[in-house]
Amino acid sequence: MNSLVSAILVGLVAVFCMLDSRLLGRLNFEQPLVGATLVGLVLGDPATGLAVGAATELVSMGLVAVGAAVPPDMVLGGIVAAAFACLTDASVETAMTIAIPIAVLGQLLGIVFRSVIAVLTHRADAAIEQGRFKTATRMHIVVGTILYSLMYFLPVFFAVLLGTDAVQGFVSLIPEWLSKGLGVSAMLLTAYGLALLLSLMLDKKMAAFLFLGFLLSAYLELTVTAVSLIAVCVAVILLGVKYYRSADSGKASMAASADYDPLEDDE
Numbered sequence: 001m002n003s004l005v006s007a008i009l010v011g012l013v014a015v016f017c018m019l020d021s022r023l024l025g026r027l028n029f030e031q032p033l034v035g036a037t038l039v040g041l042v043l044g045d046p047a048t049g050l051a052v053g054a055a056t057e058l059v060s061m062g063l064v065a066v067g068a069a070v071p072p073d074m075v076l077g078g079i080v081a082a083a084f085a086c087l088t089d090a091s092v093e094t095a096m097t098i099a100i101p102i103a104v105l106g107q108l109l110g111i112v113f114r115s116v117i118a119v120l121t122h123r124a125d126a127a128i129e130q131g132r133f134k135t136a137t138r139m140h141i142v143v144g145t146i147l148y149s150l151m152y153f154l155p156v157f158f159a160v161l162l163g164t165d166a167v168q169g170f171v172s173l174i175p176e177w178l179s180k181g182l183g184v185s186a187m188l189l190t191a192y193g194l195a196l197l198l199s200l201m202l203d204k205k206m207a208a209f210l211f212l213g214f215l216l217s218a219y220l221e222l223t224v225t226a227v228s229l230i231a232v233c234v235a236v237i238l239l240g241v242k243y244y245r246s247a248d249s250g251k252a253s254m255a256a257s258a259d260y261d262p263l264e265d266d267e
Contacts, residue, residue, distance in 0.1 A: 003087075003160070003161055004161065006043060006083065006087060006160055007158075007160040008157065009042045009043070010039055010043070010080075010083045010156055010157070010160050011152075011153040011154075011156045011157040011160070012153070013035065013039050013042060013079060013156075014075075014076065014079050014152040014153060015152050015153050016029065016038070017029045017030045017034065017035040017038070017075055018030065018075075018148055018149065018151075018152045019145070019148075019149070022144075022145060022148060023141075023145060030075055031057065031060075032053055032059075032060050032075050032077070033050075033054055033056070033057040034053070035075050035078055035079045035082075036050070036052045036053030036078040036079060036081065036082035037050045037053045037082075039082040039086065040053075040082055040086055043086040043087065045085075045086040048082065048085050048086050048092075049082045049085075049086060051092045052078060052085050052092055052095050052096070053078055053082060055092050055096055055099075056077060056078035056081060056082075056096070057074075059096075059099070059100075060074035060075075071107065072100070072104050072106065072107045073103050073107055073109075074099070074103045075106075076106035076152065076155065076156065077099035077100060077101075077102040077106065078099055079156060080098060080099070080155075080156060080160065081095040081096060081098050081099035081102065082095065083156075083160045084098050084160075087160070102155075106155070109151060110151075113147070117144060117147060117148075120139045120140070120143060120144055120147075121139075123139055124136040124139040124140055127139065198210075209231070209234075213231065216230065
């Protein structure tokens with residue numbers, strides 16, 4: 001299999017994984033483990049693809065997209081790393097050295113692309129106001145999907161076709177001011193996205209639990225897993241307390257109804 005065919009196949013795998021959350025309905029294809037394994041299958045080395053995917057999945061478990069924030073694209077990084085390992089017989093550790101730069105590059109491309117594609121939203125809104133609903137549908141489903149597909153296909157295609165040295169050289173060409181600026185914007189988007197989520201979820205009853213989790217993490221230096229397990233225990237305790245109170249109130253109401261005499265109302 002020559003490099004051109006390999007680049008096309010891996011690029012199509014990347015597009016397929018990207019379509020999972022856009023058109024297919026979240027079937028979990030857009031995961032580093034699944035994407036890298038599919039790359040291994042199309043390149044004839046599923047074991048290597050699975051190994052690289054598992055290593056990339058472990059890295060991505062600590063990356064969470066909150067609101068409009070764009071974390072490093074480990075799906076893109078895992079796909080390119082798996083292709084690199086399958087085509088060059090490199091080890092998983094060696095492949096992971098290329099996964100991180102590709103993931104960061106995917107993060108930068110994602111931020112820029114989402115800023116550009118926002119224009120389609122305004123055009124779709126204008127089309128809806130004018131009653132051109134088919135145009136608005138094409139903007140979202142057809143044009144948006146094509147642009148997203150190109151955003152995934154082109155970097156993967158050229159990364160596999162030109163080789164990892166070219167990719168690392170391209171990443172190193174990104175100016176430091178641009179990388180820092182996009183990094184700051186990503187952090188701002190993270191804070192903004194978290195604020196949006198809290199505005200929808202947070203109320204007076206839940207605020208105490210939010211600050212409790214923050215205090216446990218900040219002052220006791222507990223991990224997210226530890227805080228989550230404590231939260232589960234607290235939820236179980238509160239659920240039991242609520243259940244027993246409901247049971248007691250139910251018994252009291254039944255006792256009151258048993259002693260009720262309708263003739264007493266006539267006196």
